[in-house]
Amino acid sequence: MNMKSPFIILRNKIKLLLITHKTRSLLRVINSYIRKLSSFTHKLQFIIEWRLGNNPEHFDHQIDLNYLWAKSRKSYPMERGVFSSFAILSKEKVGATLDLCCGDGFYSHYFYSLNSSRVVGIDFDPQAIESAKRNYSAENVEFCLADIRDEFPKGPFLNIIWDAAIEHFTELEIVTIMNSIKRNLDKNGVLSGYTIQESEDGKSHLHQHEYEFKNKEDLLRFLQPYFKNIQIIETRYVDRTNYYFYATDGTLPFLNNKFILTST
Numbered sequence: 120m121n122m123k124s125p126f127i128i129l130r131n132k133i134k135l136l137l138i139t140h141k142t143r144s145l146l147r148v149i150n151s152y153i154r155k156l157s158s159f160t161h162k163l164q165f166i167i168e169w170r171l172g173n174n175p176e177h178f179d180h181q182i183d184l185n186y187l188w189a190k191s192r193k194s195y196p197m198e199r200g201v202f203s204s205f206a207i208l209s210k211e212k213v214g215a216t217l218d219l220c221c222g223d224g225f226y227s228h229y230f231y232s233l234n235s236s237r238v239v240g241i242d243f244d245p246q247a248i249e250s251a252k253r254n255y256s257a258e259n260v261e262f263c264l265a266d267i268r269d270e271f272p273k274g275p276f277l278n279i280i281w282d283a284a285i286e287h288f289t290e291l292e293i294v295t296i297m298n299s300i301k302r303n304l305d306k307n308g309v310l311s312g313y314t315i316q317e318s319e320d321g322k323s324h325l326h327q328h329e330y331e332f333k334n335k336e337d338l339l340r341f342l343q344p345y346f347k348n349i350q351i352i353e354t355r356y357v358d359r360t361n362y363y364f365y366a367t368d369g370t371l372p373f374l375n376n377k378f379i380l381t382s383t
Contacts, residue, residue, distance in 0.1 A: 161186035174325060177247035180225035195361055198354060199313045200230030202363040203280045206311040207234045209372035214277025219267055220284030224251025232260050239272050241265050267296055274303030281312035286328045293341055301345045307369030314338065316360035335362060342366045
């Protein structure tokens with residue numbers, strides 16, 4: 120029986136350890152350069168799409184991941200997904216989620232799909248839907264090209280998310296869409312979303328914005344006619360104030376005692 124000496128076994132282990140360490144170090148260096156290259160190319164994409172000429176109708180959120188987040192250290196692109204995820208996770212059952220004005224499909228895929236029986240993402244921009252289908256398709260995620268002012272998906276949906284989009288509509292259009300939301304939301308379902316406060320000088324943050332809210336009370340007046348329970352959460356950054364909202368006839372996500380323990 121050929122048995123290796125303890126010295127040979129120890130030598131092989133040390134050799135393996137050194138190789139593994141060198142491999143790890145090499146991979147970290149390679150990935151560091153890949154990230155720098157990716158940051159540079161996404162920076163170019165951002166400049167071309169958002170600094171030169173007219174802005175596109177939808178935002179490629181890989182720009183956030185690969186460039187803007189590291190550059191600005193502002194976390195609000197990820198806040199958006201997290202806050203609406205709370206609405207989905209607070210439900211005791213798994214149900215269908217409707218993502219209104221889904222854009223490139225980033226949030227439908229990464230934040231909503233895992234805890235939903237199915238996700239329907241809808242947007243009126245053909246390029247957005249094309250990008251969503253190409254990059255963020257999944258077994259329980261579907262993307263549809265439609266204008267929610269005229270074509271609203273049939274419910275009921277346990278969660279409807281209106282994220283970074285309510286400000287793209289006029290006041291009258293918001294009312295029309297709110298009626299559609301109410302008709303297609305589950306009895307105890309939750310409407311959640313995000314929007315931005317109007318700037319102090321009254322100038323719109325984007326030329327596509329039709330109506331930016333003056334304060335939380337301004338946003339509240341669009342929700343109160345349809346829902347018994349509403350919560351609006353404000354986060355502030357140097358360049359903007361964000362509003363995250365929940366509206367339901369059932370239990371608000373942060374008031375569900377089965378999921379939250381509070382001690383004072």
